[in-house]
Amino acid sequence: MSKKLEGKVAVVTGASKGIGSSIAVHMAAEGASVVVNYATSKDGADRVVNEIISKGGKAVAVKADVSKPAEIEGLFNETKKAFGKVDILVNNAGIYEFSPLVEMTPEHFHKQFDLNVLGLLMASKEAVKHFGNNGGNIINISSVVATLAPPNASVYSATKAAVNAITRSLAQELGPNKIRVNSINPGMVETEGVKSSGIGESEMRKQIEAQTPLGRIGQPDDIAPMAVFLASADSKWITGESFYISGGMR
Ligand code: NAP
Numbered sequence: 001m002s003k004k005l006e007g008k009v010a011v012v013t014g015a016s017k018g019i020g021s022s023i024a025v026h027m028a029a030e031g032a033s034v035v036v037n038y039a040t041s042k043d044g045a046d047r048v049v050n051e052i053i054s055k056g057g058k059a060v061a062v063k064a065d066v067s068k069p070a071e072i073e074g075l076f077n078e079t080k081k082a083f084g085k086v087d088i089l090v091n092n093a094g095i096y097e098f099s100p101l102v103e104m105t106p107e108h109f110h111k112q113f114d115l116n117v118l119g120l121l122m123a124s125k126e127a128v129k130h131f132g133n134n135g136g137n138i139i140n141i142s143s144v145v146a147t148l149a150p151p152n153a154s155v156y157s158a159t160k161a162a163v164n165a166i167t168r169s170l171a172q173e174l175g176p177n178k179i180r181v182n183s184i185n186p187g188m189v190e191t192e193g194v195k196s197s198g199i200g201e202s203e204m205r206k207q208i209e210a211q212t213p214l215g216r217i218g219q220p221d222d223i224a225p226m227a228v229f230l231a232s233a234d235s236k237w238i239t240g241e242s243f244y245i246s247g248g249m250r
Contacts, residue, residue, distance in 0.1 A: 002031075003029075003030045003031030004030040004031070004228060004231075004232040004233070004234065005027055005030040005031045005032035005088070005228065005231060005232060006030070006031035006032075007031065008027075008031070008032045008033070008087040008088055008231070009032065009033045009034075009035070009079065009083040009084070009085050009086050009087050009088070010024075010027045010032045010033070010034050010035065010087065010088035010089075010090065010231065011034075011035040011037060011075065011076070011079055011086060011088070011089050011090070011123075011127065012024045012027070012034060012035065012036060012037060012090040012092055013037045013066050013075075013089075013090065013091055013092050013093035013119075013123060014037060014038070014039070014066070014092045014093030014094065015034075015035075015036040015037055015038065015045065015048060015090075015092065016036065016037075016038035016039075016041040016042075016044030016045040016047075016048060016061075017041060017044045017191065017192040017193070018189070018191030018192050018193055018194075018220055019092055019141060019186065019189055019191055019220045019223050019224070020037075020090070020092035020093065020141075021036075021044070021048045021220065022220030022221050022223065022224040023090055023092060023220075023223070023224045023227045023228075024036050024048055024052065024059065025048065025051060025052060025224070026221070026224035026225060026227065026228050027088070027090075027224075027227070027228055027231065028052040028055070028057035028058065028059055029055065029057065030228055030232070031057075032087075032088065032231070033057075033058040033059065033082075033083045034052060034057070034058070034059040034060075035059070035060055035061075035062050035075070035078070035079045035082065035083070036048045036049050036052075036059055036060065036061045036062070037061075037062050037063075037064055037066070037075055037093065038061060038062075038063055039063070039064070039065045039066070039093070042061065042063065044192075045061035045063075046061055048061070049061045058083070060078070060082045060083075062074075062075055062078045062079065062082075064078075066093045066115060066119035066120075066122075066123055067111075067114040067115040067118070067119045069118070069119075069122045072119070072122050072123050072126050073126060075123070075126070076126045076127065076129075076130050079130070080130065085130070085132055086127055086130040086131060086136070087131065087132075087134075087136055087137065088136065088137045088138075088139070088231045089123060089124060089127040089136070089137070089138045089139070090139045090141070090227055090231075091119075091120040091123055091124065091138065091139070091140045091141060091163075092141040093115060093119060094115060094116045094141060094159075095111065095112055095115055095116065095193075096112070096143075096153075096156045096193070096197070097111065097112060097155075097156065098152045098153050098156065099152060099155070100151075100152050101154065104154075104155070108155055109155050112155050112156055112159050113155070113158075113159055113162075116156075116159035116160070116162075116163065117159050117162045117163065117166070120140060120163060120166065121166065124138055124166075124170065124181075128174065128177075128179065131177075131179060134178065135177055135178025135179045135180070136178075136179045136180075137179070137180050137181075137230070137231050138170065138174075138179065138180070138181040138182075139181075139182055139183070139184065139227050139230050139231060140163050140166070140167050140181070140182070140183040140184070141163075141183070141184055141186070141223075142160045142163040142164050142167070142183040142184065142185045142242060143156075143157075143160040143185055143186060144185050144186065144187045144244060144246050144249060144250055145157040145160050146160035146161040146163065146164050146185055146242070147161070147185075147250065148249075148250065149161075160185070163183055164183055164185070164242045167181050167182060167183040167240060167241075167242060168240045168242075171239040171240030171241075172240065175239055175240075180230075180235070180236075180238065180239040181239055181240060182230045182235070182238060182239060182240070182241050182242070182243065183241075183242045183243070184223060184226050184227060184230070184242075184243050184245055185242050185243065185244045185245065185246065185250075186218060186222075186223050186245050186246060187208070187212065187217065187218055187244075187245070187246025187247055187249045187250075188204075188205065188208050188217040188218065188246075188249075189217065189218040189219065189220060189222065189223060190217055190218070190219055190220075191220060205217060208249060211249055212246070212247040212248060212249040213247060213248030213249070214247035214248055215247070216247060217247075218245070218246070218247060222245065222247075223245055226243060226245050230243075
């Protein structure tokens with residue numbers, strides 16, 4: 001059977017660890033040439049690239065801080081240099097920080113909005129410039145918090161609600177150019193980011209597990225197959241949708 005992403009070139013932002021790294025590995029296994037973007041973790045990005053290459057796939061690591069519009073152009077120029085074109089953008093790079101309203105600062109707001117929303121928009125703008133006549137595919141990693149909106153997460157939840165609104169709006173704007181735009185709303189996933197923030201072993205994790213029909217939090221490879229599906233022709237008549245991949249939690 002032929003691979004689902006054979007001949008495609010995918011840029012995955014924030015792919016040096018967590019959900020992004022799993023998406024990069026799964027897309028490469030389906031034949032895509034993958035750009036593994038990172039901001040600081042060169043070792044992590046190199047590990048992902050080596051894993052892909054050791055399995056016979058194609059990948060390069062490209063450093064770019066997606067919260068800085070000036071660095072996004074370079075990310076796509078490097079992609080063109082390495083693989084000649086761009087077909088798929090996975091807007092995965094994102095940060096999550098929690099704060100009660102009384103302790104909130106403009107920095108807390110701007111840090112998350114600059115990456116999760118502005119970075120996603122600017123990366124999409126740049127990708128669209130590079131997509132060819134056959135169109136392209138944008139997959140945004142949102143979150144269940146876009147609608148669940150738990151306490152102490154007003155800013156993070158707002159960034160992800162914005163991601164879902166952007167997904168819907170861009171799908172309509174870009175559909176005539178054969179560009180599909182969808183989002184994935186994961187539930188809590190055990191990633192490096194979740195572990196280092198302490199929420200991996202918190203009371204919150206226990207509460208989430210208790211409220212999740214499938215009774216556990218997710219792993220990165222629970223999310224990646226959905227990204228492959230959305231990038232492939234299997235989903236060719238799907239655009240503007242947000243998919244909850246969360247063990248039934250919402
Ligand atoms: P993670 O383990 O913290 O990894 C984050 C990735 O993003 C790393 O590769 C990191 O690279 C990269 N990154 C951070 N800032 C960046 C920047 N300014 N420019 C480019 N790359 C940057 O994260 P994760 O838990 O896998 O989350 C990934 C996405 O899923 C995020 O959008 C998050 O909001 C969403 N999400 C996560 C969960 C969850 O429970 N884990 C649930 C729902 C949604 P460096 O290490 O090089 O900085």
